[in-house]
Amino acid sequence: MDLDIDTVRIARTREDCVLRPGEVFLGGGTFLYSEPVPAGVTGLVDLTGLGWEPWSVDGAGLRVSGTCTLAELVAGPGALGGAPGAAGPYRALGIVGECVSALSLSAKVARTATVGGNLALGLPAGSMVGLFGALHGQAVIWMPDGGSREVAGADLVTGAGVVALEPGEVLREVRVPAFALARRTVFRRASLTPNGRTAAMVTGRAGERGPRIVVTASVTAPHGLYARDHDMLDRWLDRIGSTVGWFEDTHGSARWRAAMTRRLAHEALDELGGAA
Structure with a gap:
């Protein structure tokens, strides 16, 4: 659809993430572009310009950026987990593909929609919160003052369309600890x-x-x-x-x-x- 907005800014640094009056953050935009523009929104700040690595895994565990697309989540961490129920150091990730499929997405939408966007929408059927809730995920949130805080993945969504994000905050990434990755x-x-x-x-x-x-x-x-x-x-x-x-x-x-x-x-x- 044709969004009736005045400006689009591409964030390149954290300083670019400070919202101006009337601005909201843009991740994949698949939901935003399917709905009427919310009242008072006049500009978008595109987070994909920050160039975050979609995901990484090391001895501390798994990190999934807010701008990781759902397709990247399946092709990356989902592939590490292998088939559901398979043994291995990342066996817990075997449910990634099923959680993404639960969203009933087309391949085109999955290549654009982001993990952070699904979480931040707070929809009851937004299955990323179920995924990271089971995996003991911790959401890392950037605050407008330059600080950061963490919220348990299971506590991020507090109601239908209501999330534990204050105005101007950005969901930077979700961290899954190493101990959870090898669990069934x-x-x-x-x-x-x-x-x-x-x-x-x-x-x-x-x-x-x-x-x-x-x-x-x-x-x-x-x-x-x-x-x-x-x-x-x-x-x-x-x-x-x-x-x-x-x-x-x-x-x-x-x-x-x-x-x-x-x-x-x-x-x-x-x-x-x-x-x-």
């Missing part, structure tokens, strides 16, 4: 139609404290639990239903999403078992 992971998803929007998604990772189960899409913000057994899991899901409530829209009723989430969560717990 699991992915489950449900939608009303085979290619429909994700209505319930469960990701998980085995660990020393027991399996880590994360539910997204059926709730407005991700919820995670170290589940020791099925009774504990059921009590936790009951609390979500009674205190938070299940998300509902044209892609699934609250009652159906709750039932699907419960089924998928128990399947995930069975698959992970107690192994690390």
Whole structure:
């Protein structure tokens, strides 16, 4: 679509990321260009000009930049993980491709849409938060004053379209610690139609404290639990239903999403078992 804006600036340095009145950040732009311009937005600051390396892995773990495209995430970290369930030092990354596929993207969109953009949108069905929530990811955020802070990946999205980013902050990267990369992971998803929007998604990772189960899409913000057994899991899901409530829209009723989430969560717990 034709965006009715006045300016586009390409950020080359961190200093260029200081927003001027009316400006917002641009990553891949696939969502921004599909919607009407938000009220008051008159300019864009393109983050792709910063030239961030899409991803890297070393002894400390995995780093994924905010401007890494979803296609780069699959071709890079996703390939390191191999097939879901395969053994190896990066076996946890075997669910990367499934989490990206859960977004029901065309190849063209996947080559443009970014990890940071998906996280910053805060949509219930934005599966990157489920991925990094399961992988113990930490989001590194640049603040306008030149400092930085970290937020747990599972805490980044706080509601439907609401994220823990203050005005002018930039999601620089997500870091996954080395200990999480070798763990077994699991992915489950449900939608009303085979290619429909994700209505319930469960990701998980085995660990020393027991399996880590994360539910997204059926709730407005991700919820995670170290589940020791099925009774504990059921009590936790009951609390979500009674205190938070299940998300509902044209892609699934609250009652159906709750039932699907419960089924998928128990399947995930069975698959992970107690192994690390």
